[in-house]
Amino acid sequence: MWYGRWGGARELNDVFLRVCRGRADGRVPVWFMRQAGRYQPEYRELRRRHSLLDICRQPSLCATVTKLPVEQLGVDAAILFSDIMVPLEPMGVRFEIREGVGPVVAEPLRDARAVAALRTLEPERDVPFVLETVERLKAELDVPLIGFSGAPFTLASYLVEGGPSRDQRETKKLMYGRPDVWHALLSTLTGAMAAYLTAQVRAGAAAVQVFDSWAGALAPRDYDRYVRPHMERLFEALRPLGVPRILFSANGGALLERFGAVGADVVSVDWRVPLDVARRRLGGVPLQGNLDPVALLAPWDEIARQVEAILAEGSGGPHIFNLGHGVLPETDPAVLKRVVELVHGKGSG
């Protein structure tokens, strides 16, 4: 923890926020998606006694888990430990998180009746534990806290498929076959996520990341027709909060221009699109990414070569170093720490 000139006041490491706002100053902040997770022995130990959702629901535990990678790795931002499905439970969705699979929904939602039955999310009433966790973290962290939610399309995909899907078959069938039901569903989810992220920011989150993990399954013309209006509404609803809005998608390379156009302040890019290519396509939008998480399982020389290539490709504008997807469970924590040091050394050089 850093202390400022005026006694006990903590000095916030704000390089992440500065880069989100386009003020690069040559420094490259770094954090990792799933930086709290199964690669950490401490997390695995905790998970022997608590389910993932238990941890999300207990502010003290959840704050501890969120802080651990900040303390251990020296990353420049924390991200709330949670799951994108958490706010859906009070909306009436029953699900479980299955190890190695992801969310599995008890009753997939595929008709107008099921969409109409979704309850309105009131974050203060429905997910007070999330907001209490954010408040604790705001008081305890010396790096910015990133709040997050799923994007309407990705949440809808879990709800309609009933779990992760290779080709989003049921989701697209609903989208094409019952556009009225589809738009009602996305509209409901958009309103709920706007309320959820707004509450996180009011509780102390300094930035938000919207995870549209599955949007890359869509043809651009389908994105424009079935998803984009909802994303524009979501990002517009978040604008008055004044915090950076990051948009993440895996495998969404063909949609990059659209991610900028819907209102994202920062676009998270995966390893499939080099950052210099992404920057040409997105103009001045700050970029986040884009190491392949599998590369962290390589020998160090290969990892270092890739990190340096990414720093070079990202050097033409504001860049937040991250992975293109979450840290894999078999990743060595010492390797992540070494990557942070390499980025910080390079970034401030």
Added chain:
Amino acid sequence: MWYGRWGGARELNDVFLRVCRGRADGRVPVWFMRQAGRYQPEYRELRRRHSLLDICRQPSLCATVTKLPVEQLGVDAAILFSDIMVPLEPMGVRFEIREGVGPVVAEPLRDARAVAALRTLEPERDVPFVLETVERLKAELDVPLIGFSGAPFTLASYLVEGGPSRDQRETKKLMYGRPDVWHALLSTLTGAMAAYLTAQVRAGAAAVQVFDSWAGALAPRDYDRYVRPHMERLFEALRPLGVPRILFSANGGALLERFGAVGADVVSVDWRVPLDVARRRLGGVPLQGNLDPVALLAPWDEIARQVEAILAEGSGGPHIFNLGHGVLPETDPAVLKRVVELVHGKGSG
């Protein structure tokens, strides 16, 4: 079957080959990946008595299966019914094709010893049934026959992972950690596929398609370092055959320029990249694609809208209409036939 002016001589419908060679004439040929498969009642009936590999190994059956969609749908090309794993068995790989999963390899191949143990493929000795099937089809079809193989990377991925993989973790670990073993493996597979495709063309295939289904999992810099030299060698080995060489990849949008550069005469694009965007990136290279196979499960109006959008996007140059991936088993054969008619009507307009 069509008959020419000189009695019994069949007249070949060569519009597919003409478009492959860049002579568009405003006509758009059409065929579908997996146009022979489980969506057909006749195929399902056959599969009650024969395994997929049984069919591949019996020229009479295999030719019948290959021809059926040509007769039923009126497509402009046939593609040999087979599986990319077929030539690997005589090389010493034991595998089975599991329904709904794909190839499952008995002993995943992850070290130098296993790579060295792979036997050289001699198509005439090792897969005579494939060549006999091609010869029969050459004599019986009035549309061009497309031969095919897996690409070295995609075959290596099945061999190293032991089956389909979400993130190609073991494949990339071998690639990064043992580049010597990796390049030996890809070099062996490249030589084998060059021999395999050459034999198919000598037996009568009028074009070849190389399936690099998993290449889209790679960062472009990894593609350049670990895959591209082998693809260049493969396409160079095929050049003297004088037949169009089509390169397919799912999810390979970020690699399009590279697919052109390794020597593909035609690049097959999936629905994630609109054809007009692909054409700008690939210059004059003829394009194949790119309807989302899930869209075929939509109401007809939506399908027609998408087919027409794709025809418009593809109209700036040579275009072969196809899907971005294989036909799904729940597709209605009548819908496929209607798509062929729509493409033909539009294409010749």
